[in-house]
Amino acid sequence: MNFPKNFLFGAASSSYQIEGAWDEDGKGESIWDHFAHIPGKIKNGENGDIACDFYHRYRDDIQLMKEIGLQAFRFSINWPRVIPDGYGKVNIKGLDFYNRLVDELLAAGIKPCVNLYHWELPQTLQNLGGWMNRDCAKWFSEFSSVIADKLGDRVDDWMTLNEPMMSASLGYVLGYHAPGLKKPLQFFKVVHHLLLGHGLSVKAVRAEAPSCKIGIALDLRPVYPESESIKDLQAVKNADALMRRTFLDPIFNGTYPPLFNKQNILARARIKEGDLKIISTPIDYVGINTYSRDKVRYSRWAIGTGFTGPSEKTVDKEYVKDGIQYTAMNWEVYPQCIYEILMMLKKDYGNPDVYVTENGAAFTDTVENNRVHDIKRISYLKDHLTGVKQALDEGSNCKGYFVWSFIDNFEWSEGYCKRFGLIYVDYKTQKRIIKDSGLWYKNLITSNKC
Numbered sequence: 001m002n003f004p005k006n007f008l009f010g011a012a013s014s015s016y017q018i019e020g021a022w023d024e025d026g027k028g029e030s031i032w033d034h035f036a037h038i039p040g041k042i043k044n045g046e047n048g049d050i051a052c053d054f055y056h057r058y059r060d061d062i063q064l065m066k067e068i069g070l071q072a073f074r075f076s077i078n079w080p081r082v083i084p085d086g087y088g089k090v091n092i093k094g095l096d097f098y099n100r101l102v103d104e105l106l107a108a109g110i111k112p113c114v115n116l117y118h119w120e121l122p123q124t125l126q127n128l129g130g131w132m133n134r135d136c137a138k139w140f141s142e143f144s145s146v147i148a149d150k151l152g153d154r155v156d157d158w159m160t161l162n163e164p165m166m167s168a169s170l171g172y173v174l175g176y177h178a179p180g181l182k183k184p185l186q187f188f189k190v191v192h193h194l195l196l197g198h199g200l201s202v203k204a205v206r207a208e209a210p211s212c213k214i215g216i217a218l219d220l221r222p223v224y225p226e227s228e229s230i231k232d233l234q235a236v237k238n239a240d241a242l243m244r245r246t247f248l249d250p251i252f253n254g255t256y257p258p259l260f261n262k263q264n265i266l267a268r269a270r271i272k273e274g275d276l277k278i279i280s281t282p283i284d285y286v287g288i289n290t291y292s293r294d295k296v297r298y299s300r301w302a303i304g305t306g307f308t309g310p311s312e313k314t315v316d317k318e319y320v321k322d323g324i325q326y327t328a329m330n331w332e333v334y335p336q337c338i339y340e341i342l343m344m345l346k347k348d349y350g351n352p353d354v355y356v357t358e359n360g361a362a363f364t365d366t367v368e369n370n371r372v373h374d375i376k377r378i379s380y381l382k383d384h385l386t387g388v389k390q391a392l393d394e395g396s397n398c399k400g401y402f403v404w405s406f407i408d409n410f411e412w413s414e415g416y417c418k419r420f421g422l423i424y425v426d427y428k429t430q431k432r433i434i435k436d437s438g439l440w441y442k443n444l445i446t447s448n449k450c
């Protein structure tokens with residue numbers, strides 16, 4: 001099964017999850033530094049202070065990427081590393097890190113794909129309300145300009161935000177993620193400001209790097225009902241509007257779905273004239289982060305969607321129930337998920353260019369004689385790539401695929417126990433081992449087929 005000739009195979013990461021060096025070289029505090037340091041917020045009291053120590057080890061890690069044959073590496077910029085207070089003075093040492101990282105990737109023949117926001121808001125801005133404050137959109141676009149000005153001569157591929165739905169729901173409604181707030185009435189306001197920030201950032205990056213390609217990474221999953229009851233079927237419609245159309249409609253069509261408008265009265269998110277025009281500034285592609293599907297049931301909470309967020313119930317390890325495999329994140333393995341999302345984008349949003357910006361699985365890994373035989377991860381990746389191929393055959397404009405993740409890392413509120421990497425990390429020694437899935441991926445990239 002061959003992929004198109006220019007199809008891009010990469011792997012993804014994010015700054016807080018891998019970099020460490022949380023207070024080095026003039027870096028400011030991010031909401032994740034702050035949140036993870038509060039006792040009880042993260043499993044086993046862990047935090048990202050050191051993580052994979054990528055800040056110091058990036059050169060060696062890029063050699064490992066090269067060994068796997070990665071064609072592209074998606075990474076994010078830690079905002080307070082570059083602008084410690086969120087706006088104003090630039091920390092040259094922080095900016096220089098990303099400058100060196102880009103040069104090193106290019107020297108290794110790996111395409112750098114920059115994601116501007118993977119949830120690390122400067123804590124100083126959170127103290128001013130974070131994304132509940134409309135000014136945050138403006139500060140984000142200023143930050144985007146600084147980065148594009150520095151890297152835009154060498155970086156062609158950009159993303160504004162990673163999963164704004166997760167920032168708003170896990171961060172501001174459920175409180176599982178930084179900033180850890182439980183303010184459901186602020187949800188739509190936060191979403192609107194994030195999207196406004198996205199639109200302004202697209203313009204800011206293009207102003208500095210006119211020939212670049214820029215998009216956004218959205219978490220999109222097919223939605224299914226838990227039962228055939230009328231209420232659950234209605235919940236599917238609501239969840240679809242809330243989790244997908246609330247982001248896709250304004251970006252592609254310049255409108256919010258009716259459900260958003262109804263709730264918005266409650267949320268008092270002041271949508272100003274011209275906002276939707278900014279939000280719908282044309283993008284070059286949409287990134288999709290897709291791992292599974294959602295099964296929803298009606299509930300009076302969360303606008304009748306039954307949506308309670310992916311971290312609702314955590315488990316220690318993967319398991320099989322009723323013949324269905326679940327990962328160590330308690331996520332159902334549903335290999336058609338990417339195919340279904342790609343087809344939905346084709347049907348409902350004019351078949352835009354798409355990159356699968358994240359897909360992968362956490363399974364329990366064990367080291368045997370310096371090897372990690374992660375067969376379940378290989379079959380997960382293979383089955384999902386089969387879905388990508390099927391969508392391509394049916395006319396999808398999918399242009400590339402990024403495994404989550406390049407390396408085992410800090411999995412947010414779950415800490416270090418959930419391993420997603422193509423590369424295994426022994427966190428005590430920081431020793432790396434390329435897993436069998438990494439070797440399998442290398443073979444796939446070389447042969448261009450799976």
Ligand code: FCB
Pocket residue numbers: 014017162163166219289358404411412420
């Ligand atoms: C996504 C996040 C990413 C990682 C994966 C497992 O929602 O974008 O950082 O945690 O889930």
